[in-house]
Amino acid sequence: MDEAYDEVCARIGVEPRSEGWALWNTWSDAHLKVTMVVSAVEATEGLLKNWTPGRALDPVSPLPSQIALIRQGWIGPMTFSPRGVSRTGLGGRPLS
Template sequence: MQRAVNALARGLRHYHFPGDGCLDDEADRPELKLAGVVILRPGAMPDGMEETYEEACARLGVEARPEGWALWNTWGDGNLQVTMVISAVDTTEGLLANWSRGEAIYPVTPVPSQIALIHHGWAAHMIFSPFGVKKLGLGGQP
């Protein structure tokens, strides 16, 4: 009984969002460990980025969208650093809400229709994930 209560408490403890793997239709998609994320939006670019939203979209090779784009920095085969340009901005906001509370939550792999492009290398100015901090040896100093 105690194990069931603890499992329920763990599930309720984090902020739920689309793509967190908790829904039945997401159960067959594997979790994706991320190094970090970036959200690009018109008029709300990350600190330190000198380019405009439109310039960033052109550099990435995607069309500027009013709702913006999320960049997920992760690893491919052989620890190859890759950036996934995805439309799941709401999922990325959910990740950031959890990470800011100390919850090491990761999304399930996005469906193909959510992936616009995959680039070699990582996007700069990312917000590191708890896993990324540990794997990269940043010692909690992102």
């Protein structure tokens, strides 16, 4: 992102944390694009390490206590899971 961390947090609506936040772009039950702001940064890093060689770990979801906020729409840039690549047909190209 082009903005500073504090600016992004303010725009999203969360307080900055020294550990940071992970943004999970996903779909709601009504198939709408949503972004979950979660505290599970280490778990997110583990998912990305598994997705890089194409290992799908679906379904994966954070614990309710790890979700700080859910916003409509996707916040980018983003990396699709292997399932997301097949669902969107973007061939793994990140959105920005």
